[in-house]
Amino acid sequence: MNTIINNIAIEKAKTSKINEVDFDNLKFGHVFSDHMLECNYKGGKWQTPVVKPYQPIVLDPAAKIFHYGQSVFEGMKAYKDVDEKVWLFRPLENFKRLNISSKRLAIPELPESYFMDGLKTLLEVDKDWIPKKAGSSLYIRPFIFASGNGFHASPADEYKFIICTAPSGAYFAGEVRVLIEEKYSRSANGGVGFAKAGGNYAGQFYPTQLAIEKGYQQVIWTDDNTHEYIEEAGAMNIFVRINDTLVTGPTSDRILDGITRKSIIELAKSENIPVEVRKITVSEVVEAAKNGSLKEMFGAGTAAVISPISGFGYKNEDYELPKFDDTYASYLKKRITDIQTNKAADPFGWRYEVK
Structure with missing residues (x-):
């Protein structure tokens, strides 16, 4: 059943994978949460974002991401404190930098509300995936890439903005x-x-x-x-x-x-x-x-x-x-x-x- 939060449509996963995850032994970026956010750019504008079950992306072999590399991303984390409150760290800086990166690669810039409301909605839907163990967090990966087709060396006419999340343990690089x-x-x-x-x-x-x-x-x-x-x-x-x-x-x-x-x-x-x-x-x-x-x-x-x-x-x-x-x-x-x-x-x- 679809619901609406922050004016964003939500399609809930039929079943959750959360009970299959060992939250005491999480590798960095190897396990993915139940849902993702997707927003398409076409017809000269960004469409309304949607939260949907985490799933593969289907692309044409001529999608320009494969040929000309129009792709930018960010890295963020969400944390849960002892009172179950959820926190981000300077998220507007990530949003600003994503648009700075997009502009340099001739990717259409994203509206702030799509980024922030989309992110908050996704975290609300998958809040149980945010680890509480000390040193752990929910790693967040927003990214944009060229999904429009064509072999001509020019910017694409269609793009995808996606946010995926991955519960991760403490990141220790050692010596x-x-x-x-x-x-x-x-x-x-x-x-x-x-x-x-x-x-x-x-x-x-x-x-x-x-x-x-x-x-x-x-x-x-x-x-x-x-x-x-x-x-x-x-x-x-x-x-x-x-x-x-x-x-x-x-x-x-x-x-x-x-x-x-x-x-x-x-x-x-x-x-x-x-x-x-x-x-x-x-x-x-x-x-x-x-x-x-x-x-x-x-x-x-x-x-x-x-x-x-x-x-x-x-x-x-x-x-x-x-x-x-x-x-x-x-x-x-x-x-x-x-x-x-x-x-x-x-x-x-x-x-x-x-x-």
Whole structure:
């Protein structure tokens, strides 16, 4: 039976898969909730979103997503506190960035109400899928892709906006060792590095695989022109602590404006942690590692929030980072996750209650 919430039609799944799921042993992004949201763009406008049972998507072989890669996405999480209240973290930032990415790839921008009301409706329908175990969350994947057909190299005339969700346990990357890239680039000036475009990630896989074969888990991306400047860590923004100062590169055509990144910067400044947003040279990091002033390096992103780096390789030499308690990484991660899960006050207005 169909119902209506927030003016969005809902087609409920006949049966739920929830009782088949072991919520104590959830891998990241492997189990999917009962429903998804779908909204089609055709005839020059976005149609009304619909919540429907999670199911395969049927596409024509000539759909332009397969040929010209018009695809953008976001990553978000929903949390449930001890009082069963549901929370999001800065969702409007995800909406804004999705449209920034869409515009760069000539995808029609989405109305805010379709994103927010659609997301809230989907979470209301699948609220039982939001884990309550500490460290767990409901991972949310909004994405838009070209569904219109044709082999002509031009923007599609039809698109799909979909939101799928996946209950996930705590994301622990463990001891991450990284290789500073000297040949390959993630993005270039004038390119799409600042957008969350699917192709950005596809282009990372091969250089990352080469790094894995050398015994590392991830790549530190450097600038496309000189490879002298550190830019990102795998699929995450990167922070470097030199003595007591936290340093991260400025956003640009090449660097994603990460929501976790900007939250870390704002939080650190509020805690009187010295922060510098500036270009970071590889030589500066190597010299700091040699003279002992390099205290920490960590990646920042939605999945792990903060992922500490234990060491890095560069020009066939490995450098170890010191191990000590009370790191910026552990402190800032706890502060952010406590805000996200309603365990601490939110002086920034980042937390968004779904009701």
